[in-house]
Amino acid sequence: MTPVAPIRPRGPWRLASERIGRDRAAIAAIATILLAALVAVAAPLFAALTGHGPAEQFIETGLSSNGIPVGPGHEFWLGCDGLGRDVLVRVVYGARISLLVGVLASLLAVVCGAVVGVSAAWYGGTLDALLSRLMDAVLSLPYLLLALALAALVGPSTGISVVVIAFFNWAAVGRVLRGEVLAIREREYVQAARALGAGHARIMFVEILPVVAPTAIVYATLLIPSSIGFEATLSFLGLGVPPPTPSWGNMLADAMAYYKVAWWLLLFPGAALLAITLAFNVLGDSVRDVFDPRFERSVARARGGAA
Amino acid sequence: MSAAAAPAAAPPDPLLVRVTGVVKEFATRSASPFRRERLQAVAGVSFGLRRGETLGLVGETGCGKSTLARCIVRLHELTAGELLFDGADLSRATQSELRPFRRRMQMVFQDPYGSLNPRRRVGSIIGDPFAIHDVAAGRERMRLVQVLMDLVGLNPEHYNRFPAEFSGGQRQRIAIARALALRPELVVCDEPVSALDVSIQAQILNLLVDLQRELGLTYLFISHDLAVVRHVSDRVAVMYLGRIVELAPAGLLYASARHPYTAALLAAVPAFEPGARSRRAPLVLAGDPPSPLEALRGCRFHARCPRAQARCRAEEPALESRVGDDPGHLTACHFPLADGEAPGPATGSGA
Numbered sequence: 001m002t003p004v005a006p007i008r009p010r011g012p013w014r015l016a017s018e019r020i021g022r023d024r025a026a027i028a029a030i031a032t033i034l035l036a037a038l039v040a041v042a043a044p045l046f047a048a049l050t051g052h053g054p055a056e057q058f059i060e061t062g063l064s065s066n067g068i069p070v071g072p073g074h075e076f077w078l079g080c081d082g083l084g085r086d087v088l089v090r091v092v093y094g095a096r097i098s099l100l101v102g103v104l105a106s107l108l109a110v111v112c113g114a115v116v117g118v119s120a121a122w123y124g125g126t127l128d129a130l131l132s133r134l135m136d137a138v139l140s141l142p143y144l145l146l147a148l149a150l151a152a153l154v155g156p157s158t159g160i161s162v163v164v165i166a167f168f169n170w171a172a173v174g175r176v177l178r179g180e181v182l183a184i185r186e187r188e189y190v191q192a193a194r195a196l197g198a199g200h201a202r203i204m205f206v207e208i209l210p211v212v213a214p215t216a217i218v219y220a221t222l223l224i225p226s227s228i229g230f231e232a233t234l235s236f237l238g239l240g241v242p243p244p245t246p247s248w249g250n251m252l253a254d255a256m257a258y259y260k261v262a263w264w265l266l267l268f269p270g271a272a273l274l275a276i277t278l279a280f281n282v283l284g285d286s287v288r289d290v291f292d293p294r295f296e297r298s299v300a301r302a303r304g305g306a307a
Numbered sequence: 308m309s310a311a312a313a314p315a316a317a318p319p320d321p322l323l324v325r326v327t328g329v330v331k332e333f334a335t336r337s338a339s340p341f342r343r344e345r346l347q348a349v350a351g352v353s354f355g356l357r358r359g360e361t362l363g364l365v366g367e368t369g370c371g372k373s374t375l376a377r378c379i380v381r382l383h384e385l386t387a388g389e390l391l392f393d394g395a396d397l398s399r400a401t402q403s404e405l406r407p408f409r410r411r412m413q414m415v416f417q418d419p420y421g422s423l424n425p426r427r428r429v430g431s432i433i434g435d436p437f438a439i440h441d442v443a444a445g446r447e448r449m450r451l452v453q454v455l456m457d458l459v460g461l462n463p464e465h466y467n468r469f470p471a472e473f474s475g476g477q478r479q480r481i482a483i484a485r486a487l488a489l490r491p492e493l494v495v496c497d498e499p500v501s502a503l504d505v506s507i508q509a510q511i512l513n514l515l516v517d518l519q520r521e522l523g524l525t526y527l528f529i530s531h532d533l534a535v536v537r538h539v540s541d542r543v544a545v546m547y548l549g550r551i552v553e554l555a556p557a558g559l560l561y562a563s564a565r566h567p568y569t570a571a572l573l574a575a576v577p578a579f580e581p582g583a584r585s586r587r588a589p590l591v592l593a594g595d596p597p598s599p600l601e602a603l604r605g606c607r608f609h610a611r612c613p614r615a616q617a618r619c620r621a622e623e624p625a626l627e628s629r630v631g632d633d634p635g636h637l638t639a640c641h642f643p644l645a646d647g648e649a650p651g652p653a654t655g656s657g658a
Contacts, residue, residue, distance in 0.1 A: 008467045012426055188422035192485070195380050197409030198439050199402075210426050 012291075016214075019290040026286035032279035036272075040095040047093075050077070052086035054093040055244035059084045069262045079264035081254055090246035091268050097247040098276060101161055101231040101240075106223035108166035110216055113173025118212070120174070121181035122204065132178070138171035144233070151239035161240045165227045173219050180212045214291035221284035225277035232273055248273045320394055323493055323525050324356035324379060329388030329398075331374050348374040350549035350607075351388070353626070356493070361519065361526040363540030363557065365533055365572065367596065371549040372529045373417075376495045379527065380414045381405055392493070410440055413486035417498035419478035423470040429456075429481055430466030436488035455484040459514060476507035480514065487518065495527045500535060512539055533576050537561055542635070545569045548596055548607040551626055555636040565629060565636065565643035568608050606641065614642045 010018070020026050039046075047053055061075055062084030069080040078088040120131035147164045154160055184190060185208075193203050234240030235249025243250055248269040255265035331349040348371045356362055366372050377383045379390065381397055390398040392408055400408075416422035423432055433452045437443045443451055453463035459480040470478055479499060486494055496515065500508040516539060519526060530536045536543055537557055544554040545568065553566040564570045571592050592611050597603065606612070609619040618641050626639040 009469060009472065011428070011469070188416040188418055189424040191377075191382055192414070192416060192422050192482070193435065193439075194382055195409065195414045196436050196439050196485075197406045198435070202439065206427075207424055211424070 012214075016287075016290045020286060023286045023290070025282050026290075029279040029283040029286070032275060033283065036095050036276050036279075037099060039092055040099050043089075043092045043096055047089050050086055050089055052076075052089050054089050054246050055085065057084040058086070062086070069258060069265070071262065072264055078268050079262065081251070081265055082258050082262070083254075085246075087251075087264060087268055090251060091248070091272050094246045094248045094251060094269060095272065095276075097158065097241050097245065098228045098231060098273070101158060101165065101247075102224045102228035102276075102280075105162045105165035105227040105231070106169070106220050108162065109169035109223055109227075110173050110220045112166065112170040113175075113219075114177055114212075114216055116170065117174035117177035118181050118204065118208065121178045121185060122200070122208070128178075131174075135171040135174050135178075138168070139175070141168070143168040147230075147234060148237065148239055151234060156234075156239045156242045158241050158245070161231050161234055164234070165230045168230075169223055169227070173216070173223070176215060176219065177212055180215055181208055184208055184211055214287075218284060218288045218291065221280060221287050225280040225284075228273070228277055228280070321357055322355035322391075323358045323393055324527075325389075325391040326355070326379065327353045327389040327391075329353070329375070329378055329390060330386045331371075331378050331383055332386045347549055349378060352546075352549070352551055353388075354544060354551060354554060356525055356527060357541075358492070358525055359519075359523055360541040361528050361539050363536035363543040364527060364529045364546060365531060365536050365543060366546035368531060369596070370546045372531075372546055373497050375546070376414065376497045376527060376529055380412050380495050381408075382414075410436075410489040411491050412493040412495070413489070413491040414495045414497060415479070415482050415486050415499045418502050419475055419482050420470075420502070422482050423478055425470055427469075428466070429468050429470060429473070432470070433466070433481060433484045433488065435485060440489060442489065451488070452484075455488055456481075458487070458518075459484045474507075475503050476511060479503060479511050483511075483514065483518070487522065487524075490522065491524070493525045493527070495529070497529050498531070499528075501530060501532060508535065515539065533561075533572060545572065548603070550607055550639065551637075552608065552639045553637065554626065555638075556633070559633055559636050563646045565632065565638040566608075566640045567612050567614050567642075567644060570644055606639075616642065 043054075052058065058076075058080065061070070062080035063069055069082055069084065070076060072079045076086050076088070078086075078091065081087055081090070116131050116135065120128040120135075147168065150164055151160055190203060190207050193207050198206070231240055231247065232249030232252065235247040236253040238250070238253065240249055241247040251269040252266065252273075255262070255269070259266045329349055329352045330347065332345045332347050335344045335346050350371070352371075352375055354362070364372050364375070374383065378385055381390070381400065385398050388398065389396065392412065395408070397405065397408060423429075430449065430452050433455055434448045437448045437451060442448075449466070452466055456463040456466060461477060461480050461484065465473075470481065473481065479502075483499075499515070500511050503511060512535065515526070515528075518524060526539070528536065528539055540557045542554065543557050543560045544551045545560070545566065546552070547568050553560065553564065553569045555565075560569065561573065564573055594611055597607075597610055605618075605620040605622055606615070606624055609615040612619065622641070624639045624641045626637045628634050628636060629638050629640075629643045632638070
């Protein structure tokens with residue numbers, strides 16, 4: 001037998017990661033996300049460094065004599081909120097909630113959507129009809145109204161926020177993946193696998209999931225910022241993360257009473273929210289481009305146009 | 308078929324595959340939810356496939372050739388009829404009951420761009436049969452894959468590449484290697500060359516013929532190209548609207564077609580030698596085949612047949628050997644053509 005060929009062409013995943021490495025916007029987005037994750041993990045370090053706990057009130061030093069919160073300065077780097085709590089420490093702890101809820105809720109939504117969408121398309125028939133109608137039903141719910149009712153019914157908590165956000169997002173993912181699998185199912189390579197005697201599980205994991213995985217990944221990346229925003233919305237309305245745990249949403253809600261005198265209450269959590277959602281959106285766009293087979297051409301065209 | 312009544316227990320059955328009255332219907336979407344329309348793609352087909360032969364199956368697009376092929380390898384459920392493979396009744400077998408038979412019958416698909424998963428390496432695709440049937444793993448699987456690649460004329464060093472890095476002909480070689488991995492007895496080739504350049508077609512056909520000789524394969528070879536079918540087939544079946552209208556040894560079919568539809572198909576093949584065209588009067592069929600959704604009475608070809616008479620509209624002709632013909636030459640026609648007769652209106656009294 002001839003010796004093993006030394007050449008191993010780059011696979012689609014390798015190609016995608018190499019393309020990501022050449023995309024400056026994606027690199028910046030990844031850096032922002034990593035920084036946020038690092039800060040979230042190191043939140044207790046900030047608390048120790050400043051000597052302020054995230055829910056600790058400093059009535060003496062944090063509020064002026066007439067109860068107005070003090071601005072950014074030596075003692076409180078990013079100022080104090082209306083209850084005399086350190087905004088920096090709270091923003092840093094808020095990153096934990098936002099990332100946790102955002103990532104968990106999108107993962108849950110994508111996994112549920114993938115399971116439902118793929119099995120609906122693959123098994124077809126009655127199961128497909130039932131699951132498709134279920135997805136239609138979920139998509140037609142007035143989500144904010146229902147989320148508020150649900151959260152009010154069971155009481156606000158971080159876990160409930162994750163479930164509520166995932167519940168309103170899985171159907172969109174499921175419908176897209178169902179469409180993709182419906183198309184792939186009839187491809188001849190799936191028929192060939194069936195003719196070889198491959199079982200459902202093997203066809204699913206070897207032939208179908210690797211082909212729809214890029215779509216699922218793009219969806220997951222784009223769902224994270226919307227989940228973070230959704231969490232902030234719920235918390236802003238007092239139905240997400242219960243106080244005194246800081247989240248960017250409930251910090252913004254607290255700021256509403258003071259924003260005329262204390263701009264820092266609005267600016268810092270708002271900027272953090274903006275930065276992280278923007279970073280995930282930029283990353284999601286890049287991931288989508290990178291998995292596009294027409295990538296090289298579109299990049300060449302964009303560069304040609306810019307030059 | 309001469310031995311159609313032989314009991315299944317008889318020692319070596321000369322027929323590897325026996326198809327009897329196979330029907331495949333598809334439910335179609337209709338405007339009204341109360342009326343379910345059914346499309347009959349295969350409408351009662353019977354034939355046998357002898358061990359080691361190549362049976363060509365020709366017909367227009369949409370005549371049910373591919374559906375029939377997929378019924379035989381049981382990618383489709385049969386609506387009715389019986390399918391025997393080496394004496395075993397597979398017509399109602401479940402997918403798990405079919406598993407051991409999957410090693411013995413394989414399929415090569417029409418489109419080598421669609422039949423290979425673009426995200427997988429060629430070595431892993433060709434190794435699929437070994438993985439699915441737990442034949443070999445690891446280094447041993449890789450060695451077997453490289454032997455196969457060598458067998459079908461691919462460079463074994465290219466096992467790490469992706470399908471996109473190969474030409475259409477090479478991809479079809481990959482698909483053939485995959486189909487042959489477990490040394491099947493039956494290979495159903497569903498238009499294996501019609502997606503390829505003409506210059507590549509001959510290479511793939513010759514490869515199939517060589518492999519048949521080497522491995523003792525039985526082929527069901529589907530094509531709409533009569534020249535291709537003639538090149539590889541021992542016998543040829545002509546299909547029209549879900550039924551076989553004529554089945555004969557290849558030489559007989561091309562020399563003395565009995566069914567007006569076969570004659571029309573043959574007449575439509577352009578002749579390359581000067582003067583050859585004059586041997587057969589060209590016949591252009593009027594109109595399109597009727598919709599397979601409509602209920603048809605009588606001969607399926609009567610609406611387009613220049614020889615059609617009242618009987619053709621009322622009574623469906625059986626596929627049988629006609630008077631004076633070779634016993635292996637079966638025709639489903641009330642008014643078959645005589646040798647050399649142009650497919651014009653019938654002159655003789657066939658009825």
